[in-house]
Amino acid sequence: MTDNEQSRPVKTAATSLGILERLKTGGPLGPTALASDLGLAKSTVHRHLKTLEREGFVVLDDDGYRVGLRLLDFGIHARNQHQLYEVAKPKLEELAEQTGEKVWCVTEEQGRGFHLYGAAGKHSVRTPAREGTRSYLHQLAAGKAILSAFPDERVHEIIDQHGLPAKTPHTITDPDELFEELATIRERGFAVNREEIVPKLHAVGVVVTDQTGYPVGAISISGPSNRLKGDRLTDDLADLLLGAANEVEINLNFS
Amino acid sequence: MTDNEQSRPVKTAATSLGILERLKTGGPLGPTALASDLGLAKSTVHRHLKTLEREGFVVLDDDGYRVGLRLLDFGIHARNQHQLYEVAKPKLEELAEQTGEKVWCVTEEQGRGFHLYGAAGKHSVRTPAREGTRSYLHQLAAGKAILSAFPDERVHEIIDQHGLPAKTPHTITDPDELFEELATIRERGFAVNREEIVPKLHAVGVVVTDQTGYPVGAISISGPSNRLKGDRLTDDLADLLLGAANEVEINLNFS
DNA sequence: AAATTTTGTTCGAAATGCTCGAACGTCAAT
DNA sequence: ATTGACGTTCGAGCATTTCGAACAAAATTT
Structure with a gap:
């Protein structure tokens, strides 16, 4: 159980989660700022954000993208377990x-x-x-x-x-x-x-x-x-x- | 703003989010059950789960995978905004x-x-x-x-x-x-x-x-x-x- | 108000990395 | 001991992602 080295992680999924993480700690951000922070192309980040937005995991307001309340739904569920x-x-x-x-x-x-x-x-x-x-x-x-x-x-x-x-x-x-x-x-x-x-x-x-x-x-x-x-x-x-x-x-x- | 038709969604990310969603509503599940529910190969689901687990978004216990408390962290953050x-x-x-x-x-x-x-x-x-x-x-x-x-x-x-x-x-x-x-x-x-x-x-x-x-x-x-x-x-x-x-x-x- | 810079968005093309299926290992039950 | 179900690993084909460049839209400056 000490093995946390994963054989073949799903990089694309990890990227999306990394964006969420960055948004959580870094406040509202735009695609450009996120891309440079994470070392990705603007267009890539943009596509991830739009996907996350579609599912309610992030929301877009005047200041940029933020983590969405959909995550509260999941979080409360996790706690209730x-x-x-x-x-x-x-x-x-x-x-x-x-x-x-x-x-x-x-x-x-x-x-x-x-x-x-x-x-x-x-x-x-x-x-x-x-x-x-x-x-x-x-x-x-x-x-x-x-x-x-x-x-x-x-x-x-x-x-x-x-x-x-x-x-x-x-x-x-x-x-x-x-x-x-x-x-x-x-x-x-x-x-x-x-x-x-x-x-x-x-x-x-x-x-x-x-x-x-x-x-x-x-x-x-x-x-x-x-x-x-x-x-x-x-x-x-x-x-x-x-x-x-x-x-x-x-x-x-x-x- | 009525346009929610996304040009090119990141399918892989959507798959991971779909797994999370299914775990939230469907209680603890294993790779096999999830795969048949979502119409994916066992090995694919397995790889996604391990990635999500690495980030704490899901956890594995005796009954299968559940949504993890990492999501509570995100959710509370979303609420505090x-x-x-x-x-x-x-x-x-x-x-x-x-x-x-x-x-x-x-x-x-x-x-x-x-x-x-x-x-x-x-x-x-x-x-x-x-x-x-x-x-x-x-x-x-x-x-x-x-x-x-x-x-x-x-x-x-x-x-x-x-x-x-x-x-x-x-x-x-x-x-x-x-x-x-x-x-x-x-x-x-x-x-x-x-x-x-x-x-x-x-x-x-x-x-x-x-x-x-x-x-x-x-x-x-x-x-x-x-x-x-x-x-x-x-x-x-x-x-x-x-x-x-x-x-x-x-x-x-x-x- | 025009111009310029920055940011957001779209798209094609190349190659990365995801998906599948099959095979292996493991555990539980018969 | 044997069978079956489940979790896990791995190779290969190809679907998808990624990048970069170009375009559109704002924001900021002159």
Whole structure:
């Protein structure tokens, strides 16, 4: 499963997806700008755009082409496939209300973490994470909680596939260190993140498993480091999360 | 702008998108099932799937290929491009709380209506609409409200492009009837939907325009026909919506 | 307002790279 | 152990994509 080298990819399809990707991050663009960015001929990009437009994946307005809401339809569908979303959602809102912080629900796909849903408490701070955001598991409290529930073998696969890229000086970049951390997490039941992805941002995360012990995702609470520290972080909030995760796990068995 | 006949579409890209579409509606599937559904060779579908998988647009699990959460990333991004979403959201939650019904925010793209966000009140009923759902504008209260703010010329374009397909016996299928309805909506300021998309479901909708009068979307309240009728529908709820839409319009000018 | 530059769009021709079918490997079921 | 169904790989023909150049349309400048 470590093999991600594809024998013969469909280059034409990859080109279309590359255009979508570029439009997502690069705002509205025209054929000329896209062509030079992607190293393609104007006419080629134009043809792709018109095809994508026909299907609603991109739309044309005054400023150029943008990603279309057709993708929201697909995205919401992708999210609804995860039972965790619907079950965890009300619990997350409750936690956000109680703690005043930002509460997330994260799941794993292809060795990466995806933010399924976030509930904002009264005092929650703005972070780079949005719904749909894809992150490296080892950079997230929720992600490390998920990793702690995988067999070592699977964690090795993930490291092989994605590495352990750093986001801040505190990010865990050494496999051995990560495995030690995962042992600690398994022991005490929750994961802690101290400025490992965003400076001055801390978080706690707890895994949510199904009946077989497989991690279907994790929930986390994040906030400013000076508010999420000491006992509040490792006792109060961790306990709150452990209870919530436990409830979610039970509800998952009956849906 | 009525020309949607594309000179030379990129067939290969369209094939990939067709696979995505089929996976969205048809649940997890394997290469063989997809190939026979789409009239393609197994090996062709396989190659497309591997390409899509590499980009995270589909994922493979025990039951077959599914649409991947990478699409949620794109979809959320598409939604965030519409300022209306963020501005209307808190107001929708407020309305849902007040009325107990389901409240939606809809916007237009390519002559179709897209459900940006829905807030559920205590007594809200389950309908086919989800976030991201694409509908015909003439079948929605919010959609008709949007149409009422377009110039007739644009409405004609939309009718030419998409027709006026029926969902129930009450759906408006005649252009003249639609234009009469739009005149009424412009006059009184709100649109009403009586079982035009779902039997026994009624709704009220009010357009939200920008400074130039262009409809950036609409908000609506929907619920069972026996609860949303008479004065409650055309007075109480309509007034509530008109006030909310007005507030949203003002807030849109400062964001 | 004319001219010029930039951008969007169309089209032909060459060759890339996609599609198909057949064969192989793999797994589950009988 | 054997059969069948499914996923995967690979070669070869040719359908399709890609590029570049030319044209049309805007936008920007003089």
